[in-house]
Amino acid sequence: MKKNFTLQLSPEEAYDPELFKKVLLNKAGLSTETAESFARQTRRSIDARGRRVRVNVEAELFIKESPKPLLHAIPEYPNVKNAEAIIIVGAGPAGLFAALRAIELGVKPILIERGKDVRARRRDLAAINKHHVVNPDSNYCFGEGGAGTYSDGKLYTRSKKRGDIRRIMEILVAHGATEEILVDAHPHIGTNKLPVLVAELRQSILNAGGEIAFETRVEDLILKDGEIKGVVTQNGEKITGKGVILATGHSARDIFELLHNREVLIEAKPFALGVRIEHSQNLIDKIQYHCEVDRGPYLPASSYSLVQQTQFKGKQRGVFSFCMCPGGFIVPAATSPGELVVNGMSPSRRDSRFANSGMVASVELEDLRTYHQFGPLAAMHFQADIEKKAWEAGGKTQVAPAQRMVDFVQKRVSSSLLDTSYQPGLNSVDMHAVLPDFISERLAMAFKAFGQKMRGYLTNEAQLIGVESRTSSPVRIPRDRESFEHPQIKRLYPCGEGAGYAGGIVSAAMDGERCAEHLIGTYVKR
Structure with missing residues (x-):
């Protein structure tokens, strides 16, 4: 038997698991000693408008019945080692989720990140804090996971039209976030837990045959006949693919300069x-x-x-x-x-x-x-x-x-x-x-x-x-509203915060997924 409840509780009732279970059993008219019972919250928000703080809770009580997991089936990642490839520039939330979605769709992502992996990045953060030394390629904005890795990890977004928020949350849970983010109205992960989660996302990409190049900075674009064919790194290496998702974040000024110098259409943005x-x-x-x-x-x-x-x-x-x-x-x-x-x-x-x-x-x-x-x-x-x-x-x-x-x-x-x-x-x-x-x-x-x-x-x-001053990008890289493709350069997909189309971890992740879907749906034969 399963019962659903919508309750307004005291903080103690909402956050003490044993007391919470007793409250639900009482509401159901059952003894607090009822055997084979399981109580859980499915939604929780704090209401502090009145003199007494209350917690709004949606909950489920199971009696002699096993609850279904809050986490639904997570995506399957096939091996794409030998599949056709797309290029993703930037390993922040937009880039990482674009890569995972590409793998789901049977396409190999080549992920290029100017900064270091999340563990090595910590030394450069320590150097900023202790010795005031700024590494322009590895800092609080650049490196694996992007600016979001060393942040609060806020997951609240109003961008519900951008994609499936629940799907993003469940992928995060599958890679190490707690199920609390599926319950709280304003969920967060925390800067101490994000690095481990980001490393797990990376491992899923590598296990499926995707490629990730750290400490690899894009310094030029391979453009021909109005299309982008690939990118050129600081070492002169040319990397080509079926298209490029540009997810470099709001602080990649050298990329904005590069686009401007190559006469790729960009716009100043408030x-x-x-x-x-x-x-x-x-x-x-x-x-x-x-x-x-x-x-x-x-x-x-x-x-x-x-x-x-x-x-x-x-x-x-x-x-x-x-x-x-x-x-x-x-x-x-x-x-x-x-x-x-x-x-x-x-x-x-x-x-x-x-x-x-x-x-x-x-x-x-x-x-x-x-x-x-x-x-x-x-x-x-x-x-x-x-x-x-x-x-x-x-x-x-x-x-x-x-x-x-x-x-x-x-x-x-x-x-x-x-x-x-x-x-x-x-x-x-x-x-x-x-x-x-x-x-x-x-x-x-x-x-x-x-x-x-x-x-x-x-x-x-x-x-x-x-x-x-880094609230959002001061530059917008335009794209078609329907196709997500740059209006001037074919196969170029501006993405995430750096392009001016997202404002946080979840919205950037959803934008990354949509860009991957549009690029692959248009240019990759499957």
């Missing part, structure tokens, strides 16, 4: 720019969960999502939180020497004493009139100049410029800074001098409004750390 805001996690918990001391043993570290419309010089633009990392860390995400970029990440337990979030404002193309000489690379050059200014303000190392939150709003340099999760360290500066005024003034307006929405959020016990 993006968002701002800072990371760091509070104590305990303060955010008190605000969000309405608790006096701490959130207790059952509730997870709380998060927030904020947005505010602002008026500056007659133009209305939004300021919004981005990639909020409860119980997390701020990390240096530069991809070249001479620039400073910050990003956020969290371990799976989200147990750091800090909470951080990007807080950014939109940058529209009309804001970039002094950069128009760069054509489609205008937004990219603007982005790079702001990152250089931040690097100089920090002291020309990976020490980040920072300012306490109220001090920023009141335009005074902070006499001291707070403890931080940002390992390279902070330098107290006027962040208004680092950010363009159409960004900094909007941030100051929004912080005042956020302080009204979340009482206690606007405080000098929080600080701005800059700059958060």
Whole structure:
């Protein structure tokens, strides 16, 4: 016998497995000692709108019946070692899932990644944090798994029209993620668990006969008669295939330059720019969960999502939180020497004493009139100049410029800074001098409004750390809406965040799958 329930529970009832089972048995009118019973949650979300935090749960209770697994049948990967090949540039979520989907369809993926495998990549991350040395090919953005590997591993997406979200989640579970990501409304994996999962995805590709080349940077395209035939690596090697999926991520500026130099159509694209805001996690918990001391043993570290419309010089633009990392860390995400970029990440337990979030404002193309000489690379050059200014303000190392939150709003340099999760360290500066005024003034307006929405959020016990500039790609590589193919170059399939068509792990993974399907369906005989 199976019974389904929709319940609103206390945190203890929802997160204590034994107590949860007793609640379900009571709801079913059965004894808590009922033999051969099994209870599980199939959907869970936290509702903290009221004074008492509740957890909305969808659940199943099985009595003398074996439950079917939450994980459905995972894809089968045939051996494609001798099959026709496609080229995939970039081993982030878009590239990895494009490769797996190609294998499912009987095609061999040749995956080319400029960075190192996930284990070797760690040494370069340590060098950034400890010695301020940035390897332009191996960092928090470049390397196996892309920028998502050393991040919170957030899996929430609104891109439901892009593909089958459940399918992506189940592939992740099959490669090492916990089944919790199939249950939580806002699932995440955690930066401590992502590297192992990424290595398992790689192994599935290799076991099926796919190829992966690490530390291999694409430096040219093989173009002929309006088609792409392959790519040329930094060693001069020519790699050819039936088509190319370009999934290089939002920070591959050399690829954008290459496309522009080869007169491949690209476009400047609006993006968002701002800072990371760091509070104590305990303060955010008190605000969000309405608790006096701490959130207790059952509730997870709380998060927030904020947005505010602002008026500056007659133009209305939004300021919004981005990639909020409860119980997390701020990390240096530069991809070249001479620039400073910050990003956020969290371990799976989200147990750091800090909470951080990007807080950014939109940058529209009309804001970039002094950069128009760069054509489609205008937004990219603007982005790079702001990152250089931040690097100089920090002291020309990976020490980040920072300012306490109220001090920023009141335009005074902070006499001291707070403890931080940002390992390279902070330098107290006027962040208004680092950010363009159409960004900094909007941030100051929004912080005042956020302080009204979340009482206690606007405080000098929080600080701005800059700059958060890699929110999305500043360049779009256009493609046909139906075929996904570049409108000018046949067999070229722009993909994922770097092409301007995705905004996170799951949406990029789904986009990778769709690109593989379109390329193979059009150009590969099966």
